[in-house]
Amino acid sequence: METVWFLLLTGALGAYVVLDGFDLGVGMLSVLVAKTDAEKRQLYRSVGPVWDGNEVWLLASGGTMFLAFPKLLATGLSGFYLPIMLVLWLLLLRALSIELRHQLHDSMWTALWDALFFASSLLLVVVFGAALGNVLRGVSYGPDGHFFAPLWTTFLPIAPVGALDWFTVTIALESVVVLALHSALWLEWRTDEQVERRAAALADRLFWLALVGAGVATALSLYVQPRLLAGLAQRPWVFACVLPVGALLLVPILRKRGRKGAAFVASALHIGGLLLAAALSLYPWMLPGTEAGSGLTVQTAKAADYSLMVGLCWWLPALGLVLFCQRYVYRQLPAKFSLEDDVAH
Amino acid sequence: MDTLAAHRLQFAFTITYHYLFPQLTMGLACLIFLLKTRAHFFQDDASGRAARFCLRIFGLSFVMGVVTGIPMEFQFGTNWARFSAMSGGIIGQTLAMEGMFAFFLESSFLYLLLYAEDRIGPRLHWLMSLLLFVGTWLSGFFIVCTNAWMQHPVGYRVAPDGTLELTSIGALLTNPWAFVEYAHTMNGALITGCFTMSALGAFYVLRGRASEAAERMLKVGVIVGVLAAISAAAPTGDLQARLVAKYQPVGFAAMEGHFHTEDGAGLTLVGQPNMDSQTLDNPLVVPNVLSLLTFQRWNARVLGLNEFPRSEWPDNIPLLYYAYHIMAGLGTIFIALMGSAALLLWRGKLASCRPVLWALLLAVPLPFIANTAGWMTAELGRQPWIIHGVLRTSAGSSAHVSGGNVLFTLLGFMGLYSLLSLLFVLLVARIIAAGPSDAPSAHASEH
Numbered sequence: 001m002e003t004v005w006f007l008l009l010t011g012a013l014g015a016y017v018v019l020d021g022f023d024l025g026v027g028m029l030s031v032l033v034a035k036t037d038a039e040k041r042q043l044y045r046s047v048g049p050v051w052d053g054n055e056v057w058l059l060a061s062g063g064t065m066f067l068a069f070p071k072l073l074a075t076g077l078s079g080f081y082l083p084i085m086l087v088l089w090l091l092l093l094r095a096l097s098i099e100l101r102h103q104l105h106d107s108m109w110t111a112l113w114d115a116l117f118f119a120s121s122l123l124l125v126v127v128f129g130a131a132l133g134n135v136l137r138g139v140s141y142g143p144d145g146h147f148f149a150p151l152w153t154t155f156l157p158i159a160p161v162g163a164l165d166w167f168t169v170t171i172a173l174e175s176v177v178v179l180a181l182h183s184a185l186w187l188e189w190r191t192d193e194q195v196e197r198r199a200a201a202l203a204d205r206l207f208w209l210a211l212v213g214a215g216v217a218t219a220l221s222l223y224v225q226p227r228l229l230a231g232l233a234q235r236p237w238v239f240a241c242v243l244p245v246g247a248l249l250l251v252p253i254l255r256k257r258g259r260k261g262a263a264f265v266a267s268a269l270h271i272g273g274l275l276l277a278a279a280l281s282l283y284p285w286m287l288p289g290t291e292a293g294s295g296l297t298v299q300t301a302k303a304a305d306y307s308l309m310v311g312l313c314w315w316l317p318a319l320g321l322v323l324f325c326q327r328y329v330y331r332q333l334p335a336k337f338s339l340e341d342d343v344a345h
Numbered sequence: 346m347d348t349l350a351a352h353r354l355q356f357a358f359t360i361t362y363h364y365l366f367p368q369l370t371m372g373l374a375c376l377i378f379l380l381k382t383r384a385h386f387f388q389d390d391a392s393g394r395a396a397r398f399c400l401r402i403f404g405l406s407f408v409m410g411v412v413t414g415i416p417m418e419f420q421f422g423t424n425w426a427r428f429s430a431m432s433g434g435i436i437g438q439t440l441a442m443e444g445m446f447a448f449f450l451e452s453s454f455l456y457l458l459l460y461a462e463d464r465i466g467p468r469l470h471w472l473m474s475l476l477l478f479v480g481t482w483l484s485g486f487f488i489v490c491t492n493a494w495m496q497h498p499v500g501y502r503v504a505p506d507g508t509l510e511l512t513s514i515g516a517l518l519t520n521p522w523a524f525v526e527y528a529h530t531m532n533g534a535l536i537t538g539c540f541t542m543s544a545l546g547a548f549y550v551l552r553g554r555a556s557e558a559a560e561r562m563l564k565v566g567v568i569v570g571v572l573a574a575i576s577a578a579a580p581t582g583d584l585q586a587r588l589v590a591k592y593q594p595v596g597f598a599a600m601e602g603h604f605h606t607e608d609g610a611g612l613t614l615v616g617q618p619n620m621d622s623q624t625l626d627n628p629l630v631v632p633n634v635l636s637l638l639t640f641q642r643w644n645a646r647v648l649g650l651n652e653f654p655r656s657e658w659p660d661n662i663p664l665l666y667y668a669y670h671i672m673a674g675l676g677t678i679f680i681a682l683m684g685s686a687a688l689l690l691w692r693g694k695l696a697s698c699r700p701v702l703w704a705l706l707l708a709v710p711l712p713f714i715a716n717t718a719g720w721m722t723a724e725l726g727r728q729p730w731i732i733h734g735v736l737r738t739s740a741g742s743s744a745h746v747s748g749g750n751v752l753f754t755l756l757g758f759m760g761l762y763s764l765l766s767l768l769f770v771l772l773v774a775r776i777i778a779a780g781p782s783d784a785p786s787a788h789a790s791e792h
Contacts, residue, residue: 048460049460050456052411052452052456053449053453055452056444056452059415059418060444060445060448060449062444063418063441063444064444066421066429066433066440067433067434067437067438067440067441070432070433071433073429073430074426074429074430075426077421077422078423078424078426078746079745081743081746081750081754082750085754089761091412092412092415092416095408103405103772104775144744146426146744303433303437303510303511304434304508304511306510307434307437307510310514311438314442315441318442318446321446321450322445322449325454326453329454329457332457332464
């Protein structure tokens with residue numbers, strides 16, 4: 001039962017990264033792909049109707065973790081107190097920048113929110129990437145099974161480590177590259193004119209960075225967390241997840257054939273595959289400790305069986321409802337957010 | 346500042362600030378749905394214009410509610426780790442339900458409701474207003490259900506490792522406390538929505554910018570407002586008070602400022618709790634009424650604080666007492682004000698009665714204060730417990746987050762929320778200055 005919830009939680013987090021990933025990426029790329037105010041508005045329009053729904057996957061993941069793995073939520077969130085608070089503040093500023101920018105037509109007002117949209121999106125991706133790095137590498141538990149991670153200590157590869165160190169920052173940079181590519185593909189697919197052309201040019205270059213980055217990040221992760229390899233050795237079928245990771249290779253092929261939507265989906269598969277592969281090789285560990293054998297597993301973090309069972313009874317139908325709503329919203333989007341069609345806001 | 350106080354202050358500050366917005370959006374969501382229904386099914390374009398205008402205020406308030414709401418869910422884990430680890434299998438259910446059922450509904454349809462009226466057509470637009478109404482009120486139910494379980498835990502048992510296990514999801518969702526608390530809470534939200542909407546209508550009439558849309562707002566606000574104001578006192582408020590008296594007698598005694606057990610206890614209208622002498626200073630008391638209201642008997646015995654050990658007393662009795670009396674006092678004012686306005690409306694004289702219009706306009710902050718005071722009564726009255734009778738608040742906070750770190754983030758929230766307040770006032774003032782459109786809109790042809 002807890003394994004089912006482990007997969008559902010991974011799926012919900014994966015949905016968050018893939019969906020909010022592209023609108024976060026649009027924020028990161030906003031300074032590169034949009035020069036004029038009309039182009040900036042085009043960017044905002046391309047995420048305006050969906051960013052909130054995308055972000056709800058983060059709240060849903062939080063709720064799901066609370067329900068199924070309360071000890072993980074309690075230990076993890078209080079241990080990463082400062083990074084989490086940073087995330088909350090950044091989410092707040094970013095939501096404001098998307099929702100308030102269009103409320104006043106004033107160049108200083110929009111310049112302020114544009115800068116905040118860029119900075120908060122970039123920093124969020126960095127913090128989320130570092131969070132993934134921390135989960136992979138593990139944290140230093142105290143004798144009572146809790147921990148408190150300092151934001152940083154020293155960036156040298158020696159203990160004690162903070163939430164930001166050489167490994168987690170590397171994973172963060174890889175996340176920036178992967179999500180930048182992801183959103184460049186979204187913009188190439190769903191916008192036109194200059195923004196589309198600039199996004200396409202960026203995607204060309206980001207593809208190679210992402211390819212190298214995926215290799216480096218995988219190698220480093222296997223190096224800092226031996227449990228990943230052990231997990232892989234126990235469950236060789238996890239290698240099947242390499243297939244979606246390989247979808248990255250399809251991106252340039254699909255783009256060359258003009259199938260921009262498919263290229264975006266391939267990038268989504270790549271991201272989902274990376275997360276799934278990481279989660280499955282780590283299983284049963286959810287938040288490993290840096291000491292051998294320490295950490296929270298699905299068994300030690302889980303709620304009582306009754307909770308897990310009744311939770312499943314409503315969670316799955318609710319998922320159907322969520323997918324129906326989100327499908328409806330995405331189908332309402334125009335095929336292209338055209339530069340000229342500037343009325344929505 | 347001691348660490349526990351910092352944790353409590355941060356949660357109190359962020360939740361109090363947050364709830365200024367949901368009470369407005371939940372109230373407005375219902376009223377906007379009523380206006381949309383009138384516009385769509387009774388071909389009343391003025392109601393449609395009023396709804397469109399209120400949606401702009403709704404949209405802005407909703408954004409504020411979302412950005413201040415996200416920290417709430419995560420603070421369970423960051424600041425109240427021991428409480429979360431102990432009870433996550435139970436309250437995680439309702440909190441996850443809110444995410445999966447309500448948030449997705451709201452986030453999916455808000456954008457279409459706000460920006461796509463022309464594109465989706467009147468029928469779908471009406472449907473979106475219904476879904477948003479349902480979404481916001483569902484959200485309220487799951488949160489109140491979570492709180493109700495902390496006030497009156499049901500359907501659980503203590504596991505061998507000391508954590509709490511859910512034994513009945515049915516009991517959790519049909520907690521009698523949850524129904525009464527939900528009715529009273531939504532009642533309060535509706536009052537906020539009604540006062541806001543009727544104040545906007547009154548403002549335009551006073552300003553000499555009376556329009557059909559402004560009159561619709563005034564009318565809907567006052568008619569729903571008088572009903573909501575009355576039902577906040579009885580039945581919902583009355584039922585809530587009786588539940589508190591039954592299950593949290595010490596909290597009940599504290600909020601009434603009732604230090605000593607009495608047969609035929611009086612209802613205190615005014616007075617200041619004196620914790621040193623354990624009496625009320627300058628009391629104004631209506632004899633026997635507390636017994637009558639609580640137990641429906643003139644001479645019923647009402648237990649005083651003296652019956653309970655000090656360790657079970659709420660830790661801030663004067664604040665609890667004032668919060669409750671402010672809420673109840675304002676509630677009485679609401680009935681009087683909305684009652685007079687409704688009477689004038691019925692006689693067709695409201696739009697020309699400037700003193701009452703002024704009173705409606707100036708009363709806007711009061712329901713926000715009353716709702717806040719009501720929640721303070723609930724939460725301070727539950728102390729010293731975080732889960733009533735099960736886990737003390739002092740045993741629920743995160744053990745490894747130092748007071749310095751909490752103070753740092755508390756100050757951060759205060760700074761950010763000050764910025765939010767400025768932005769909200771600036772933008773809402775612009776929306777109000779622009780006002781509802783007077784001319785029958787292009788949308789009218791679609792009806």
